[in-house]
Every structure is written in structure tokens, then in C-alpha cells.
Amino acid sequence: MTLPSFPGLTSLPAADRLDLVAAPVAEALRARPDLASRLAVVEIDPDLADTEAMTRAFNLPLPASANCVVISGSRAGEERIAACVVAADTRADVNNLAKRRLDVRKASFHPMDRAVAETGMEYGGITPVGLPAHWRLFVDAALLRQDAVILGSGLRRSKLLLPGALLAELAGAELVEGLGYRAG
Template sequence: MTWTINGSLDVVSATDRPDLLADPVVTALEALDPADAARIGVAAIDPTLADTAEFCAAYGSPLEASANCVVVSGKRAGEERFAACLILATTRADVNGAARRRLDVRKASFAPMDIAVELTGMEYGGITPVGLPDGWPLLIDQVVATAPELVIGSGIRGSKILIPGDILVKLAGAEVIEGLGR
């Protein structure tokens, strides 16, 4: 696939470089339709530049084509519920509005870093919607869902995934939510 948002990144097929992906991401890619998996790229990066703003500045990838995945949680009747929210890097997740309503909890908040890392099997700063735990809702902002190409985490800090929005909406648990990103 030809990318327009890669800046100076050397992008290769994600299926050709499982070493650049967290284990849950590799498993999720293997479960995708091969035609969709072939449309996903990965690029190695300096792990110290994994945070979105630093990454975009260093590699020339546009901030408006980067999407961040955040893990949110809340409790209902003693049960802790989790979801991942995928929003453009230029927006903030509506955690206590849209995400809270979807989780059906009184209050939602960002999950603590150690819990998010443990439950996803991914590195902090690299958490991605590809390969989330079974049963988790993946809440995707409408703008992300319709984007022709995006840069997202890979499950590790040492790489980034390039992916079209139409593939993200096919991931397990995916739900498109208007106004999730504000």
C-alpha cells in the first residue's frame, strides 16, 4: 500500500515484521481477513519518540493523521468494566460522557497505567486497538473510522502501525461513536 502520512518512516507490511508488534497484535493480525491484513503497515521508530507529539515532529507524520488509544474503566455493581477509546491525537476522549454511557457506569476514568499494561499485554505509550482483550468494547470516534490512513500504536514503543480507518471498524468489539473525540 502507498502511504501519504509516513513522513520519513520506512513502512513495510505488518505481517512481514511481527518482531515490531506486541504479541496480542500479532495474534489479532493473523485473525484478520488476509486482504485487510495486507493493507496494514508497520515502521520501526526510536522508542524514546513514541509519544505522539514527539513522534510527529521527529518523523514528519501529520498530527491530524495520528490516533491515540486510551484505556478507560468504571465500576457498576462492584464489577469493573474496561473499554478502549480511539480518537484523533488532535482531540480528547469524552471519557465521562460518551465512554461512560457506553460502559454503563456511574463514573469513567483513564485506567491506571499498570492495569492497562497488564490487561492488554502491551507497553504503555504503545497501546493499540489491534489485539485488545476479548470482550472489550473498542469505541472509535467517527472521524477516525472514516480516515483513509492513520498512524496508531503497535503494542510496543519501538514502532507504529499505519492503517486505514475502515479496517479499524472491523476489529473485534468495534463501535463507531459520534463525538467520542472532542
């Protein structure tokens, strides 16, 4: 099987390099060898972990990079949390689509310190692979059309590469048309 790749990046089989991903990501990949066998991991300089820096350094197409943002809100005293995965050249429609889907009056970005603690992942590396089971996962359906998508690995020193269609197979994935929108 050919692993997803981009020029300038060295794709390694994720299943063979679990040392390059956060512990919850490694655990999720061990539990799903069918998934792990189709993912690649690339080691990067942690200073290039931010999407803009990485795409510029490696001349990568911005729409192939995806960001995972964590949002939360409450309804009847119950906190509801979701991760939203959108292409890096878009913004997550938190105040409309995501809020309605989460069924909360107001959705906000989940506090960074809590997102890091609750995921067991580093800030700037949070990924939809290995999220807490009670969290919802909203994926912009447009990403499924990408041959390869670049995502966080849970650590700032690496990235995951996967076929876009594989996002639909992640635990709890809910496809949302138009979740990512272009501002302006």
C-alpha cells in the same frame, strides 16, 4: 495492494514483520490475514513513541495520529473496561459519551500498570488491535475519514499504519460520533 504510508517513514507489511508488534497484536493479525494484509508497520526510535514527539520529528499531521486510551468503571460491582480511540488532536470524551456508553456512574483512566499487564502491551504503545476480548472498543467515527492513521503497535519501538476505514473492522469496534473533542 498499496500499504498506508507517510513521507519520512518506511512502511513494511505488518504481516511480514510481526516481530515489530506486541505478542497480542501479532496473534490478532495472524488470526485476521485480511486485516494484516492492509496494515503497515514502521520501526521508530522508542524515544519518539509519544505522539507529539513523533509528529514533530517526522513532520506528520497530528489529526492522522490516533491515541488509544483505556478507561474503566463499575456498575453493580461489575468492572467494565473499554479502549477509546481518538485522533491525537482531540481528547476522548470520557466523562460523557464513553461513560454513558460503558453504562457506569463514573469512568476513569484504567490504572496504567493494569492496562499494561492486561493487554500484554507497553505503556505508550497500547493499540486497539489485539485487545482482550472482553474489553469494549470505542472508535471516534471521524477517524474513518482519514486515508491513513498512525497507531501504536503494542511496542514503543514501532507504529501501525492503516486506512482509517479499517478501524471499523477491528474486533468489537463500536463507532461513536464525537468521541474525540477539541478542548477549549
